[in-house]
Amino acid sequence: MIEDLKKQIFEKILEYDTIIIHRHIRPDGDCLGSTIGLREILRASFPNKKIYSVGNNDTEYLHFIGLEDQIDDSLYKDALVIIVDTATDNRIFDERYKLGKFTIKIDHHIPIQDYANINYVRTDFPATCAVICDFYKTFEEHLTLPKSAALPLFVGMVTDTGRFKYRGVSGNVMRLAGMLLDYELDIEDIYARLYMKTKEIYKLQGYVYNKFKTTSHGVSYIYLSRNKQKKFKVDHHEAANLVNSLDSIKDSLIWMIFVEQPDKSIRVRLRSRFIAIDDIANQFNGGGHAQASGATVYSKREMKKLIAIADEKLRIFKLTNKDVF
Template identity: 40%
Template structure:
């Protein structure tokens, strides 16, 4: 798997790196970390990155303005994106002109798209998979690349708390820190928030629901986001693990209303929440998944499904 990817990186000169819509740090860290890796080891190669960049994650790096002509004869590397419908690209037809499409991912491989698939769901983060690729192939790792990959690794494991974290995960984190990037600054970039958002976190902890079955959840409306001056509902949805610290919570969910739909983030300690997500326009890992619905009545159906799973 890694040998094939290395061969592709060595043999081709024109790359475009994409990732999923509404990106998190694993998507952006793997995308921009892979770009940095290519720049460090193969400086003569052309590397472009694309997709919409949330304002609050702009500290990670910048995107290029891709055009259809860029895809002709390019190798397209798509990181951290389980399905084709989630690829952040203006026009999916542009992929048809690419020389090669390579899927690099850690989600269950249900949508087997691409000419080459570098996919392994045993990794809790795509950034860990890429770090293992680097260590296995002895590629040069710069502080910049290590910093980017660490952002994805630490966030997708929720600071190494998930059950999917293994001895390998810590070994990969150690390898990244050996590159001597500023670890304290990395944590500040991810976790430091402005006072308004801190107050929103306080609201969540004061207003969540915990059922007798062990389901913890909170509903965040557009009006509530406006009250706390929270501009990105997708960022707020990723706070779901605030509820994971509640004693007695076996499954925890965040419902956050955006302009077009209600985003749902599921987490659990042991229960297969991806089974619920798959029924509501979503999917993911067994204990970490996402979905979306279009009205609050559907949210009640999600709550019913989760309650049934817990019984």
């Protein structure tokens, strides 16, 4: 089945002279890494085809892996469109993917929507970049992987695996990453570029470290109002990323950040180890993964309720799991 799908995709790539790669809105490292990585493989392998990776280059910190292309609508006529790293069609950037003649989805998220003509989804891989590398390995004899592809693909693997830290990282994934490192990528340079933070974020992080609270059974949390965000000159997206600052507190198995939004609602990011919290997120207009979820509450009172539910969950968990803290 998997081998079959790969073969079908390869045949479509051979068949079309114009190939246009799309991705999701608000792209991260894996998203841009897989679009640019795939583009560079295809360009190096098929110099006579027209290959584009469509985007507006709005993610500055990732410009070092390569830039996206701005193309004319007319190119879509008779084009093959490949959409990477995108689970649902409402998240595809941009609408013009519909103008293509044939569409292929390549992804690693839980498949909730088959929006393309061929849908190739590998939830066994932790990053779409790994899916692309695996595809390359399968057709190695017919494809070329240049250094300009190795860099974006490696970056995508690093970012989507939390620097090779998540469970989805298998021996196979490490071998694929190793294949990319063999291009003599400068790993220190890459990490330095990816994990730079502004001094404003550092200051706010200091505030989070000083002011976070912990409930009696170990839920650590912090609330960041609009005023605080303004005071520290940090926007609400950046503020929400600070949830990770609370990730390794002994005896605190659940941690969360509450960030007041411009519309006054409160965005919640929930994280945990050893215990699932997606059920809590589901009760508060959210959802996600077992140990990384998001939710929204609309008042301080609702926020307290959410914290109380998490605390109670930990109380019960700790009764039966005495040695995992």
